[in-house]
Amino acid sequence: MSTQLPSPGPRPEHPVPPGAETAPPPPDPSPLPVGTRIGWEEVEGVLGSGGFATVYRVRSPDGYVSALKLLPLDQGDERAARAWREVSLGMRLRHRNLVRQLGAGQWPHDNPRYVWVKLELVEGPTLEEWAPGRSLGEVMERVLEVARALAVSHEAGVMHRDVKEANILVRRKTGEAVLVDLGVAWHPACPTLTKGLFPPGTLPYRAPEAWAYGRAHAGEPGAHYRAGPGDDLYALGVVLYRSLTGRFPFLPAEHGGEDVEAVLHREPLPPHLVNPRVPLAVEAVCLRLLAKTPEARYPGAVALCAALEELRARTDVDWTQVPRPGPRPRSKPWGRWGRVVAAVGVGLAVALGAWWLGSRQEVAPGGHAPEPVRAVVAPPAEAPRKDSARMTQQPQTTPGAPPETAPKRRKAAVRTACLGLTGAALQACLGASQQVPPERSAPPPQACPTGAVETMTATLGLRMGEFFSVEWSDVRGRPVRVHEDASLRVAGDWETNRNRWGAGDKVALPDETWLFGRLYVKQGRVYGRFTEARTPLGVVYPVCMDMLDSSNNVGLELKPGSGPGKMMVAPVVQVRVVDRFP
Structure with a gap:
């Protein structure tokens, strides 16, 4: 009954x-x-x-x-x-x-x-924000606490259906994990509210059996997938995999979106190959949660709790090690800047001396720096003619000397002089000759693509001036390298009418949508104009969005390590809905 x-x-x-x-x-x-x-x-x-x-x-x-x-x-x-x-x-x-x-x-x-x-x-960070820098024992304790929450929920017949890091908060006072947001939860006695094959949820956490059902019943009137305990356990396996490695079990498909073929037919890369700090005993639990069928996973959340408690009692695992190191602690401001200034001063002095010596040996005025490889710059309004470009870029050299001899010798002199230095001074010295990508004039103000404003407001339900979080990489804590046509991934559903609390049935741009456009450099910052959005199902929308940093400033700051053809920026940025590119 x-x-x-x-x-x-x-x-x-x-x-x-x-x-x-x-x-x-x-x-x-x-x-x-x-x-x-x-x-x-x-x-x-x-x-x-x-x-x-x-x-x-x-x-x-x-x-x-x-x-x-x-x-x-x-x-x-x-x-x-x-x-x-x-x-x-x-x-x-x-x-x-x-x-x-x-x-x-x-x-x-x-x-x-x-x-x-x-x-x-519940006051505290999400599990994703909390996990970096925590010990293996702490991470597994949080997973065990979520498994206990699921055991109680499933015993009451309630399927959560949206287990993910954003819905797991770590209580600041006690350090315990708390599973939140029953907005899309379901009970067998509940009527079906969602129209379509799948209930609301987040694509990378969807179980293989759900994808298989979708393929088998696509286009069938009235077909609707019923999530069970195995779906929540699979999603918790994705959470554990990400907590251990910093990435999803399966990478996005070639053109963006979820790689359904991989989820259905390929095994995820073992966590210890992604992160050698992951013990094999912990990896075994993670991979079992990610099994292709519910039967191959644990019989239920209660059995998972028992397995995790048994794992916790093992003494052959170093529970104090940190699988994913967090951000480095900051140095004392004066000490750090003092070292930087000293290193840069020594490096510049040696580099300038080496340049002077090299210039005394061989003079090559008027030469242009070589064009960087794939520099992130705005395309010129009109490409110059090949013959004129060739004429203006001819370097002048000493009569009788082979082309480019002087620049090569000057660089060799700088490197030789740098070899006598160590540590920060060596880094500063070698970095003296590196430059950020050359700047070209920023593109002029530009109208949005035809139909973009109407599509964003009427079809997608977006509002002018609002902004959303997107990412180049789901690995936090270190810069990512980008190029001029690097696409951005929507890491969470952009729901119609700004519905960003819990998942809904109708979304403007779903998870794993990719934004395409162009990047360019101006005054040490990277700017972006995005004109196309492609959803995981292949739907293409014209859009009009520019790029903001975490402080809502237009453009991104170049990160250390940037150089010619090597643009390093923050992995997570924001895009803003606009009706014209300024």
């Missing part, structure tokens, strides 16, 4: 005190002002916002601070049903590694337009 869930309808959990609502709900999705009362709670600020829900930091009269999720009821029956489903599923679950639901109701009391869900406020 199946368990029946409470039917959706007006049912506030607590009576609303008279006069508690000091402001009516806004007519649009704008955040509520600080001081608004929702039931007993007073709004202190916004924690997260999207088209489907807004999450506020709220405080009760006794000073208790919590998170309050506000879900609209006036955006269709499906949205209302999903809101009440989240409420009913949250009431079933109680565990220290699952976010606690503290109450629910409707607001305003007289004319309800929202469902509110009061949740425990």
